Amino acid sequence: MSNFVTLTIASEAFLLLSFIIIFLSARNGKKNALLVILFIIGGAPLLYLAIDHATSDYLDANIxxxxxxxxxxxxxxxxxxxxxxxxxxxxxxxxxxxEQ
Structure with a gap:
């Protein structure tokens, strides 16, 4: 179970790092709201299914x-x-x- 949790945290951390890099290079304040929405779209499915997998006992593979x-x-x-x-x-x- 700890390997599963570690993999989930590492995946979400890499996603967060990617969006922090985009956030640092953004020039516009309006883009920041869009970045938050895109981050939620990217991270929500994994978080939902990881919590579902941890709380439920499935007998088959969780595809x-x-x-x-x-x-x-x-x-x-x-x-x-x-x-x-x-x-x-x-x-x-x-x-x-x-330079100019």
Whole structure:
């Protein structure tokens, strides 16, 4: 059970890290509300199914939980890549504006 909890916490932490990077590179305050909504969309399925799996005794494999993990991982990787791209773009824009 502890491996399951550790994996769930690590998955959600990576998702949070990805959105923190996007949040740091965001320039607009209106985007922050959208980022919170997107974060909830990315993290809610895994949290719901992880709590459901921990509280219920299923005799068969919980395929929905596996799909929730896969969705969260893919969502996190995409958000991380977007965050890195936005951060590099922001850094390049700042360097260009300082040179002029």
């Amino acid at each position: 929905g939980l596996g799909l929730a993990f896969m969705f969260t991982w893919i969502y996190s990787v995409i958000a991380f890549i977007i965050g890195i791209i936005l951060l590099v773009k922001k850094k390049n824009d700042n360097n260009i504006s300082k």
